[in-house]
Amino acid sequence: MEEKHSGPIETQSPPAAAPAEGLEARFPGSVRRDERQNFDGYLVEPGKLVEFATALRDEFGYDYLSSVTGVDYLPEERLEVVYHAYRSTGGPALVFKVQTPRQDPIVVPSLTGVYHGADFQEREIWDLYGIRFSGHPDLRRILMWEGFHGHPMRKDYQEPYFEEEGKPYKNRWPEGSVYRIEDKNPFHGNVQYPDEFTPEGWVPEGDDALYAGMKKVSAGGNGDGRGLGTEQIIVNLGPQHPSTHGVFRVVVTLEGETIVELKPVMGYLHRNHEKIGERNTYLMNIPFTDRLDYICSMSNNHGYVLAVEKLMGIKPPERAEYIRVMMVELTRVANHLWAIGFLLNDLGAFFTPALYAINERELILDVFEATSGSRMMCNYMRFGGVARDLPEGILETVRELVFERLPRRVDELDAYLTGNEIVRTRSIGVGVLTAGQALDYTAAGPVLRASGVPYDVRRADPYSIYDRLDFDVAVRYNGDVYDRYLLRMDEIRQSLRILRQVVEGIPGGEIQTGKPQYQVRVPAGEAYGRVENPKGELGFYVVSNGKPNPWRYHVRAPSFINLTAMGEMCRGQKVADVVAILGSIDIVLGETDR
């Protein structure tokens, strides 16, 4: 298979074929290699998919199904589902794909029975591509609302205000026929509701299915008819519950105060980031990735440029790699400070701990502002480098932060919170996720590592200069809210350790490979770039057909996929713990809803 990688493609990890020898022999005739130029992995017959995945998990050790996504190959009249599986012991991905003709009914067997983590991702594919997953226990739309017409990620779907297939739009120059987008809005003035419409009595159409899917058993006490008869009720928390970190909603079935079942409902902030990404040129996507997880824009940039650099076959110069790692690790510190602060908010310590943490984050944002020009929407990395060199004096500021100030402040935060009895009572033993469950539900990042799985992409599948840096993968074993909190503390310390090495070792030289270009040439093929984002594994799956706009641009969003396990974590807990558990998962709705 080596000849597949001829040409400029030089993947950072070894090709995925090696560790899974014998897959084709195990499934003769129904599994074959993907022979397309610059494509990787195996094509699996839909009928054999579940069997294949089970064998992969049980015999080949691929126990972690990281990403599931769809691709619409409109010219070939084909839809494809792409799976990325990993071994939790580390190593490159095993990619496998299922192809199906584009004519209805489009059905692919669901993998939820093998990997629970496929749940939300398959729902997303059904929602956006209209591929039905047979055997999926709860196949409803997830980002769009029930009753929405069409599947927006299909290549022939045109959004409202559709202008052209790809940017740049031709009417901007040289005619410059300027208009306000709002003038094209059909609801320009205001919106009138029908006479019979009462907002109080209105139930969104599609929610019937949601409520019907909630477990509701009429409880007759202990079941022998002698205990106290109780009734289970369904309660909506949100949308927009005060401490849900954004427009997010969970529906719970309650037995008294105990949660019987919980389902997250999301999509309130959905803007079809991926469709926008496919209209954009490659470069234009960089500032858009800032807006996914807006706390960690630097590391979002990093994941995306890594994916496209894999396709382009270029590598940034050494100095740029150091700058990137420096920015990304500062982002991790800032994110974990934020997460810890707001976890305490969720536990009821209203804003004092949060503000102590945000104080320190503020100084990191000052560094971002001085280097990239913006505190949060950094837009700093470019294909083959970074946008500009570090400004004068910023290295000294970072040095002061990582050697002097931050370690002390983290210790102070530790002394402030870790021993606090209220924090401990509210979080120890709450929201437990075992190691097996965490892998099964594709939890990533701190949620996975707090459950005792020492899986960190920086170690498991090193990218950039992480293989040369000295740090430990933080791991905790109880898998509860408290351990997730402790793990974030550990990770801040590890990040500071990395930062100290980076600040000391940063070399001089160029910050960009080749000349900066606004129209990059990306050879046809696919690439999956993944980084250890502060919230978990962030992956970008990019398919190029050689044109200026990506054919497929998919974001494997850790905030979104980590929520798959939320129902599991909350079962049997008290309703008041939901907020704490959500806080310990640490989601950002900009990324969850995309």
Place this chain on the structure above:
Amino acid sequence: MYGIGIVRGLGVTLKHFLETYLDDIRWLGRRYYNPEALAIRQSPKARGAFTVQYPEERLVTPEEFRYIPFLLYEEDEAGVKHDRCTSCGICAKVCPPQCIWIVRSSNPETGRPIPEPTEFFIDIDICMNCGLCAEYCPFDAIKMDHDFELSAYDRQSAHIYNKERLSKPVSYYASIRPSNYEREEAARAAKETAKAAKRES
């Protein structure tokens, strides 16, 4: 003993509380409205309250800070303004949300394009302040501004900036981004000398 963790935590809070007053005393009443103190309050050496008394007191924007682009023009001795922009359209092509509209001028007799835009619009409601236009402009004609106080009473009419609203003199640019300006001028001068040397040889 149960409760010791809470007491220790309250100790941290108390320390923070006292620190705000200690820092006030340290500056002898000159902690606020004092650029020298502000610089330290916004650095890793900061202690006490982080708040800034905006708008009386303002954070110093770093040179790279970027907000809404503007167009540069040079002014000659007679006071005539010359746009640096040649209406090549690269900024409009590179703009991720496509918020730049350019009308290219052309000679009415020959119909050939003239390297100066007739009109230049930026819809600041759409602009995402990414700075790509400034980064890829080959003529250093569009740059990111430092002015972020842009509120207007009427967004229907006031939020599409035209060329007049967008244009600012080169001297303004030199004042907000001195080191960038210097670097670009040096590069331009080097280019000119190289060109002249080539012409002579």
